[in-house]
Amino acid sequence: MAQAAAKPRKAVECGVPDVQQFLHPLMIKNYGTWKYHDRPRPGVLHHVARSGDELWTVKCGTQRQMDVGTVRKLCDIADRYGEGYMRFTIRSNVEISVADGARVAPLIKVLEDSGFPVGGTGNSVSMIAHTQGWLHCDIPGTDASGVVKALMDELYEEFKREEMPNRVHMSTSCCEINCGGQADLAIIIQHTKPPTINHDLVGNVCERPAVVARCPVAAIRPAMINGKPSLEVDEKKCICCGACYPPCPPMQINDPEFSKFAVWVGGKNSNARGRPTFMKMVTANLPNNPPRWPEVAAVVKNILYTYKADARPWERLSDWVERIGWPRFFEKTGLPFTKYLIDDWRGARANLNASAHVRF
Amino acid sequence: MAKPMHPTPMLDELEKGPWPSFVSGLKRLAKEKDYAVDILGHLEHSYKTRRGYWKGGTVSVFGYGGGIIPRFTEIKDDKGKPLFPDAAEFHTLRVMPPPGMHYDTGTLRKFCDIWERHGSGLIAFHGQSGDIMFQGATSENVQKAFDEINEMGFDLGGAGPAVRTSMSCVGHARCEQSCYDEARAHRAVINTFLDDIHRPALPYKFKFKFSGCGNDCMNSIQRADMAVIGTWRDNIQTDEALAKKWFAKHGMNELVNDVVARCPTKAIQVKAIKDLRKDAHLSSVALDASQALEIDNKDCVRCVHCINVMTGALAPGKDRGASILVGGKRTLKIGDLMGTMVIPFMKLDTDEDREKLVELAQRAIDFFAENALEHERTGEMIERIGLVNFLEGVGIDVDANMIATPRTNPYVRIDDWEGEVAKGEARKKAAA
Numbered sequence: 153m154a155q156a157a158a159k160p161r162k163a164v165e166c167g168v169p170d171v172q173q174f175l176h177p178l179m180i181k182n183y184g185t186w187k188y189h190d191r192p193r194p195g196v197l198h199h200v201a202r203s204g205d206e207l208w209t210v211k212c213g214t215q216r217q218m219d220v221g222t223v224r225k226l227c228d229i230a231d232r233y234g235e236g237y238m239r240f241t242i243r244s245n246v247e248i249s250v251a252d253g254a255r256v257a258p259l260i261k262v263l264e265d266s267g268f269p270v271g272g273t274g275n276s277v278s279m280i281a282h283t284q285g286w287l288h289c290d291i292p293g294t295d296a297s298g299v300v301k302a303l304m305d306e307l308y309e310e311f312k313r314e315e316m317p318n319r320v321h322m323s324t325s326c327c328e329i330n331c332g333g334q335a336d337l338a339i340i341i342q343h344t345k346p347p348t349i350n351h352d353l354v355g356n357v358c359e360r361p362a363v364v365a366r367c368p369v370a371a372i373r374p375a376m377i378n379g380k381p382s383l384e385v386d387e388k389k390c391i392c393c394g395a396c397y398p399p400c401p402p403m404q405i406n407d408p409e410f411s412k413f414a415v416w417v418g419g420k421n422s423n424a425r426g427r428p429t430f431m432k433m434v435t436a437n438l439p440n441n442p443p444r445w446p447e448v449a450a451v452v453k454n455i456l457y458t459y460k461a462d463a464r465p466w467e468r469l470s471d472w473v474e475r476i477g478w479p480r481f482f483e484k485t486g487l488p489f490t491k492y493l494i495d496d497w498r499g500a501r502a503n504l505n506a507s508a509h510v511r512f
Numbered sequence: 513m514a515k516p517m518h519p520t521p522m523l524d525e526l527e528k529g530p531w532p533s534f535v536s537g538l539k540r541l542a543k544e545k546d547y548a549v550d551i552l553g554h555l556e557h558s559y560k561t562r563r564g565y566w567k568g569g570t571v572s573v574f575g576y577g578g579g580i581i582p583r584f585t586e587i588k589d590d591k592g593k594p595l596f597p598d599a600a601e602f603h604t605l606r607v608m609p610p611p612g613m614h615y616d617t618g619t620l621r622k623f624c625d626i627w628e629r630h631g632s633g634l635i636a637f638h639g640q641s642g643d644i645m646f647q648g649a650t651s652e653n654v655q656k657a658f659d660e661i662n663e664m665g666f667d668l669g670g671a672g673p674a675v676r677t678s679m680s681c682v683g684h685a686r687c688e689q690s691c692y693d694e695a696r697a698h699r700a701v702i703n704t705f706l707d708d709i710h711r712p713a714l715p716y717k718f719k720f721k722f723s724g725c726g727n728d729c730m731n732s733i734q735r736a737d738m739a740v741i742g743t744w745r746d747n748i749q750t751d752e753a754l755a756k757k758w759f760a761k762h763g764m765n766e767l768v769n770d771v772v773a774r775c776p777t778k779a780i781q782v783k784a785i786k787d788l789r790k791d792a793h794l795s796s797v798a799l800d801a802s803q804a805l806e807i808d809n810k811d812c813v814r815c816v817h818c819i820n821v822m823t824g825a826l827a828p829g830k831d832r833g834a835s836i837l838v839g840g841k842r843t844l845k846i847g848d849l850m851g852t853m854v855i856p857f858m859k860l861d862t863d864e865d866r867e868k869l870v871e872l873a874q875r876a877i878d879f880f881a882e883n884a885l886e887h888e889r890t891g892e893m894i895e896r897i898g899l900v901n902f903l904e905g906v907g908i909d910v911d912a913n914m915i916a917t918p919r920t921n922p923y924v925r926i927d928d929w930e931g932e933v934a935k936g937e938a939r940k941k942a943a944a
Contacts, residue, residue: 160574161659165710166667167608167703168678171695174614175685184684184693188754188824199686200824207686217647219537220624220633227617227624238620240613240637242679242730249686267532283640286558287551288583288604288647290568295558297534298526305529330843331640334734366887368845395844401567408562421734423726423741424817425776428733430848442559443525466770466821497847 176237176249178207194314195270196256197247209249210234210259212268213304213311216244216282217297225266233259243279243321245272271312274319277456278311280304281323283331291398292326293341293411294440299324302444303339306453317463317472320456321419327405328393334419334431336469337455339448342414342436343405346390350402354382358400366395413438413448417455417481418470429470435487451487458485477511514546515598518553522560541633548632550599551648557587557595571603571651573658576710579606579668580654601650602632606643606669607661608702611680611695611722613638622664630657640735641719642679643669667706673887674712675705675877680722681729689819690724691742691832692860698722700866701740701873708877715884718877725828726816732840732851737890738876739837739851740860740869746829747809748819750797755825759799767799771818779811780818797825833859836869838876838902839891849891854903856913872906879905909939 172180182201189199197209214222226246230238233255234248241247246268248259260270272278280303283289285296303322310316323332325340332338354360360383364372371389375382383403385396394405405411415438419431434455438447455469462484463472473481482489495503517539526535538555541548558564571582581604587595594600623644627635632648639645644666649657658668669677678701681687683694701720708714721732724742732739759767764782772780785804788796795807807818809829819826836858837851855872859865876890883905884893894902903910 160655163573163575163658163667163710164662165706166662166665167706167709168667168699169608169610169665170699171610171612171614171685174610174616174619179614179685184690186686186688186690188688188751188827190823199688209686213532214637215532215534215537217534217537217634217636219541220628220635221540222532222537223620223624223635223637227620230617236617238615238617239682240609240615241682242613242638244637247682269530269532281640286564287555288566288581288602289564290566290583292564294562295555298523298559301526301529301531301533301535304531308530328843330848333640333731333842334848362886366845393844406563411562419734421728421731423728423733423813423815424820425774425815428728428850430734430850440562442562443522464769465766466774466817499847 174237176207176235176251178205178251179249181205182207191274191314192256194276194312195260195273197273198253205251206253207249207251208253208256209247210256210263210270211241211245211247211272212263212270213245213272213279214268215297215301216279217287226268229259229262229266233262241272241279243272243281245279269308269312274314275316276311276314277307277316277320277322281321281332281335283324283326285326289326290401291394291406293343293394293406294326294413295442296324296326298443299339299445299448303449303452306449307456310456316456316460318466318468320459320469322452334421334428336417336419336431337452338416338419338431339452340414340416341440342412343392343394343407343410344412344437345407345410346385346387346392347394347396347403347405348407349383349385350404351377351380351382353402354400355380357402358383363396363400363403366399368393368395372396408440411440412436413440413445415448415451415455418473420468420470422468425466425468425471426474433493434481434485436492454487455485479511514542514544514549517542517549518556520552520556523552523556538634545633546598547648548634550596551602551632551634554585554587554596554599554602566602571654573655573668576668578671578674578710578712580604581606581671582651599648602648603651603654605631605646605649605654605657605661606639606641606671606677607646607666608669608677609638609642609644609679611698612682612685613642613679614685619664623661626657626660630660638679641669641677643677668710670709670712670717672712673714673716674710674718675702675708675714676717676719677709678702678720678722679730681724683722683724687724688823689727689742689816689828691744691828692724692740692834694722694724694740694742697740697834697860697866697869700863701870704870704874705877714877714881716887716889718880718890720873726814727820733837734840734842734848734850736840736851737838737880738873739840740834741837742828742832743814743835743857744829744832745857746831747793747795748807748812749827749829750795750805751825751827752798755797755799755805755822758822758825759803764803767805771805771821774817776815776817777811777813779808779813781806795826833857833861833865834869836872839889839894841889841891846892846895849889849895851891852894852899853911853914854908856911872908875906
């Protein structure tokens, strides 16, 4: 035993496993030869293969950060009411596929009875792309799981229905690095004050030239503070992005009061219709207010329901704004348009109205 | 039975409401595990003070340099003792998922058993890079958990300046729009770079993502340094029975407003059947006894909108493959970048085809390793050196599909104009 402990097991560098072993038999049989699909009801996909085989898929939401009890409960459901297979979507929804259409209704019932909302298909508000936050991240300005839970409680019915003009993808991010990614509607921490520097620690903890190089606006320079090698920030230049914080934790950018939320709209990864688009900041300075972030939820719901009421079928949020224009977006949502929303970063001229086009 | 719970009045609020609650899940774990009791206390402290309290460090498994995200608590008393001692270490194992994130329940149950034994019992399906995140293990238990997960045939993913874990869409397994075998391409590429995944030594991260069509369900264009997005070269396929069924249900207004008017290049027209043109690059399909759709595939950009709306009635063509885009990334530090087109089309049907993709990926990573600055992503490097230098370094011929417009400024030296023209002519001849 002592010998075994002294010589650790060598890893088998096996990489990504072959997916075939995890596929429902009908997926193996019809691999690459599906013909079309439809949606009999929200939360259910019905795929038809060229062979004529049919496969029903029931989709439900989860909390992403799952205890083993939750995962086992889903497995029990997939075994008893499904056919032993499931997959996860990129937004942490679970999809259980069955060859027997008669299983669909009982599967929906048991999922809902067990607390997993069935939905997330078609023109719904899907589960929010979800980062780590206070639970596990080393640089978070806020929590992720809690923000997502609080918002999905508010948007629960929109997840279960397909009543939006087109699908709505949302994301949250606990700092401006934006791990949540582009989305129709994103909620992202926006720092509003330069970092607070613990000069006692910088010299020992940080590789100072690397931190200087990390700053996008060259606002950081080496300095001797109280006789110790440290860093100083030109606070007038600082854009409060937080890029210096990961390589140098003594440059504390997170602040219980001054780390605020911004809301962004109109990101789209899909190539459908127009090219993919980046999201745009439409409001900021919302308080980071756990455990339920009501101020953020109010803005999100306002934008979503304005879009829902006004957009035409198949318009994603970006398509809708492209049609109505930004002035009317701000008019309809009542969100204030301020000078802080006029881009002045590199490439900013592309975001100005270089035309005489005005909607009246 | 675990020790008594810390009071968690703020987290308790997150047990209310209809959406599944991660707090309730943590509380279930806390009935049995002191570890989870202290995680709840730790998180409640963050909620109260609105700050994070995890610091990184160095923890890895034998033989690997990456794949574990170390976390040590910073909530300590005056003497430096952790206030939540059972959660003083909360490391995550990043484990690469199967392509398409398909599982059988037996595999998931085994994960649960392993993680109940060695970890906190909390698993995230999945992280934003695609990893299964086994969240919360002590330094001592990381190796034990990894050994058992590894015995199951799963491997650690990337962290730090490394090739990262990848994702692919549901694809061939269950999607009619899938234009190549995403799972095979995913595996062929990623399993070539395991050394670059497990032993971080690149300037910064490098991500691949695999989407089967232009809907890009993996968000590859804005998340991947190299995005592989399915497309096709020939005509959109049509199915008259399904087209008639769609039209009977949805009618002319929806056809015009939702399909024809939303085509970004106006490639689709509604026509009387008698007026349909006949040409090799046209697709057409009857909608009823007199009306039809006609698509000029030369004008189509493969955006897949019409196929999304009329699934089955319209479908990707038969000559399928993928486009390759490079340089997508998120915010820091020069702002978000979309990937840009570098290979408009490549076949991915055979092992030889996939080998060409792997070779391209290898050249892109080699060039990145040699030319990117520290902490610079591929997109930022391209912005700094220009796309043409990247193309020449990686050995890709220029193509007019790479641009939105030709240059709008005259600041360029055209020393070898004739030579480049001749190269273009030679390429045209070779392709003909």
